[in-house]
Amino acid sequence: MLLSAFCKIAQAKRLSVYVLLISTLFVGVYILENTVGANSMLMMVLKKGAIYALVAVAMNLLNGFTGLFSLGQSGFMLIGANIYAIFTIETGNRAQVYQYYGGGIIQFTLPTLVSIILGGLVAAFFAFLIGLPVLRLKSDYLAIATLGFAEIIRAIFQYDGLGPITNGSNLLRKFVVFETALFPFAVAGACILLIALMIHSTYGRAFKAIRDDEIAAEAMGINLFRHKQMSFVISSFFAGIGGALLAMYQTTVQAKAFTAAMTYEILLIVVIGGMGSISGSILASFLFVAASEWWLRFLDNVTVIGTFKVPLMRSGFRMVVFSVIIMAVVLFYRQGIMGDKELSLHRLGARFTRKKGGADHG
Amino acid sequence: MSLLTVTDLQVSYGGIEALKGISFTVEKGHIVTLIGANGAGKSTTLRAISGLVPIKAGGITFDGREITSLMTSSIVKEGIVMVPEGRRVFPNLTVLENLRIGAYLRHDPAEINATIEYVYERFPRLKERHWQLAGTLSGGEQQMLAVGRALMARPRLIMMDEPSLGLAPLVVKDIFQIIQRLREEGITILLIEQNANAALHAADYGYVLETGRITMEDTGSALLNNQKIRDAYLGQARKRRTETV
Structure with a gap:
């Protein structure tokens, strides 16, 4: 007691x-x-980092905690981004945005937060539908099926026939965007908190059990399909919300930007941060965004010191160096930066006071 | 009345008849064992009772209730839990988390904590290591955890699939002591084993399974003394032959 x-x-x-x-x-x-200043490089990186953190944690819920290797992330982000944009363009601006489709057929706007959540819900609904067949597949097959789904979604949103709703392959713009970095931090933070609570609940434990051993989990009475479906739908919901935030960050949305390459970026963040570590994903997404968009930027410029032209430095060299860094990280941190551990005050405290045993007695 | 009654159970996998209609009963408070060679259908029997494989024909009743077509989760709720072959603890979860997964279908936090204490009492080693990842435990400790995890569902029948597999002889002895102690506490046990000697020593009643059919049944001690069983399953045939030479 x-x-x-x-x-x-x-x-x-x-x-x-x-x-x-x-x-x-x-x-x-x-x-x-x-x-x-709100438009400085630092703030841009922080904003995008926060959004990517949410998307990466959502992907980690599925890939790291439930052990389902899905590559549909960019598809769900696209749904979230587009749904958000479609419903927040002011009615007065619709004629201009939907100029090729006579102003579009949607002639009303929804409140910002409602639209963000709607984006998540539509993404979750699609996840529910495609989950019915594809979640019966295992590992590589699931990855291929979800990858294909993301491509199909991208094609559908660019389809001319749906233009009056989606604006086809044209830009969606003039929708409500955030003024301050506090907004993405607050929304992403709240969502990540919800995912973390989920992972620490009995459901989260069941997800991890399924990841570790499906047969044993089933023998314990855990309904495999229902839990996989739940994890998939929740992960996609938050990917959709992340997509909506990304739309706000970019101020314009175009379906063709949500390629498989975007999914790979997020997968990279999850792997580098550690499969099964929320704090790892958060940490890695800020590092990833900062390194790829800011810290290595100078490598893309031709640099002349005095009369000496620094070799190799030209447009595109940044990505070469970036790839080498990622390979090095993966080589030296096999399990990612955090493995499946979490960054906790308890652990940090133990490290600083040089005490052994960071086990969490909870 | 018997706790578990299996009647003419048939199971097929992709055209192969794994079980060709077997019938057996498990009396309340008994240890009952199914022995047989590899591929005789022992594991399939347990998986069919658990609802993990579809049943082609036949019936299963538990404590007078028909459970043939129920889902695994409902069967676990009825009080039948399996300790799967090869222990199958969740390696990246802690010992405590593993135990909590065992109580997944229960929704009574206070009672669950009491069951955890009950399991810790029986396996003090698990209490010492409750924060350790299950994958870092020794084979014997993992088997204790697998049994403890099954106990978390408060089963009336525990089905064990090859609990001695891959364990050192001394540890096997421990495991069989645990099985005896569970019976003393009133838990019924259906045990399948390739280690027929140890299984028949522990069992009240035994069935011999050969390629999907039950070919013999008797009390554990009677089967132990049966010459055919000794020749086929207890590895004493060769010994006898060398003795006569």
Whole structure:
């Protein structure tokens, strides 16, 4: 009894520390935005990093925690992004945006948050439908089927016949975007929190059991198909929300941008961060976005020091170096940066005070 | 009345008849064993009772209730749990998480915690290692965990598939002691084993399974003393021959 009371106090204390950390983070982002400017490279990276963090954590729920190797992420993001954009373009601007389709057939707007959630719901609905056949497939076959689905979705959204709704292969623009980086941080943060709670619930434990051993999980009475379906639908819901945020970040949306390459970027983040680590995915997405869009940017410019022209540096060289870095990371961190561990205050504290045993007695 | 009654059970996989109509009963509070060679259909029998493979014909009743067409989750809820072959603990989950998965279909947190304590009492080693990943346990500890995980569902019948497989002889002895102790606590056990000697020593009643048919049945001790069984399953035929030479 005494022990459990003590645990409760420790838990409450830990919770307050986390609340403090999160509020510090938000205040930090706010101050940063007002000092370095909302359109500085740093802020752009932070915003995109937060959005990618959400999408990566959603993918990790499916690939890392449930063990389902799906490559449909960009398809679900596309659905979220497009649905969001379609429903938030102001009626006055529709004639201009849908100029080839006579202003489109949708002549109303929904509130921003409602549209974001709607984007997630539509993505989740599609996940439910395609899950019925494809979740009976295993490993490589599931990957191929979901990859194919993403391509089909991209084709459908570019289809001319649906133009009055989707604007075909033309840009969707003039929809509501966020003014401050606090918005993607708040939405992505809340979603990641929900996913984390899910993973720590009995459902999350069942997902991990399925990942570890399907036969044993089934023998324990876990309904394999229902849990896979649940994980797939939830993951796609949050991918859709991530897509909506990405649309806001980009200020324009075009279906053809959501290629398999985008899925691979996110898969890369999940693998580098660690399959089965939420904090790993978050950490890796900020590092990935910063490295690919900012820190290595200088490699793309022809550089002349005095009269010496630095060799190799030209447009495209950035991606070469980036690929080498990724190979090095994967070689030295086989399990990704975090493995399947989580970054926790407890663990960090143990490291700093040089105490052994970071086991979480929860 | 018997706890479990299997009547004319037939199972086919892709055209191959794994079980050609077997019938047997498991009495309440008994240890019953199915012995037989590889491919005789022992594992298939357990998987069919658990609802993990489709049944072609025949019936299964548990405690007077028909369970033939139920889903695995309903069968687990009825009180039949399987300890699968090769232990199959969840390697990347902790010992405690493994146990909690065993109680997946139960929704009574306080009672679940009490069952965890009950399992810890029986297997103190699991308590010591409750935070360790199950994949890092030794083979014997994993088998204890597999049994503990099954107990978490508060079963009335535990079905064990080759619990001695791949374990050191001393550990096998421990496992059979555990099985005896479970019976003393009133849990009925259906045991399938290739280690026929140990299984028949422990069992109240045994059935011999040969290529999908039951060919013999008797009490454990009677089967142990049966010359045909000794020759075919207890590895004493060669010994006898060398003795006579």
